[in-house]
Amino acid sequence: MKLENKTKAQLMKTADEIFSLYIRERDQHLCLFGLVLNDPCAGGHQCCHAISKGACSELRYDVNNAFDGCYKHHMFGWHGRNPLPYTDCFSKTYPMRKAYVDKVFSEYKKKLAEGVEFRPTKEYYIDKINTFRRKLKELKNATASDF
């Protein structure tokens, strides 16, 4: 189906899929938690968000807010009962990115409180799909030429 003919919900789903593929490829399919905590990973790899998609839609497709995590560490660690060691993985490995996403998030909340809501259009999602398709292709080409 042509992107233009998709609904906004379908475009968001496609954009999420492409973005997730890009992030996992960028991170070389290595789970941040497995690396930092030196704990064995399990399950397929996923795209994790430092600030959740539900909390801040503005950071949904921000490369600084996303990283690779395996199913086990993402679902039962990061989103588990004792998330601190997992949230620490992100903030201690990427202090600059942590400071950046916190700043964007706090500005986002301020705008929300003032009644200014971030409302992505179909064009917004199409732009994200095209952008991350291109970046994924560039990344794969760069990797292939290393050998």
Ligand SMILES: [Zn+2]
């Ligand atoms: Zn893991």
